[in-house]
Amino acid sequence: MALEESFGNVSTELTETIISLHVTRRKFQPPMSVVSSEESEKELCCICRDExxxxxxxxxxxxxHEYHFCCIKQWLFHKNDCPICKRTAIKL
Ligand SMILES: [Zn+2]
Ligand SMILES: [Zn+2]
Incomplete structure (x- = not known):
């Protein structure tokens, strides 16, 4: 049963609190470019592929590596690694 499975993983499960402590959070500020003739490279969140x-x-x-906070939070609930470089995201 799924219930037993999740009980078995309790010790390694990342909680929202742990994630919040280890993921640096900030508000996104677009780069201040007064005039940009060329299309500047848009940063994308690799999880949802959105800007x-x-x-x-x-x-x-x-x-x-950076992602939407809500995206990386969801990701870390399932996998404790970085979606781009596969390094361990949170060392407990
Ligand atoms: Zn995202
Ligand atoms: Zn990474």
Whole structure:
């Protein structure tokens, strides 16, 4: 049963509190470019493939990779690694 499975993993399960402590959180501020003739490279969240919008919460892992905070939080509930470089995201 699924219930027993989740009980077996309790010790390694990441909680929201642990994630919040280890993921650096900030508000996204678009780069201040007064005039940009060329299309500047948009940063994308690799989890949902969407752009960062101004004011959204961004979460940065220890490896330096950034995602939407809500995306990386959901990701870490399932897998404790970085979606890009596969390094362990949170060392407990
Ligand atoms: Zn995202
Ligand atoms: Zn990474």
């Amino acid at each position: 960062y919008d101004e004011g959204l919460d961004i979460g940065r892992l220890v490896c330096g």
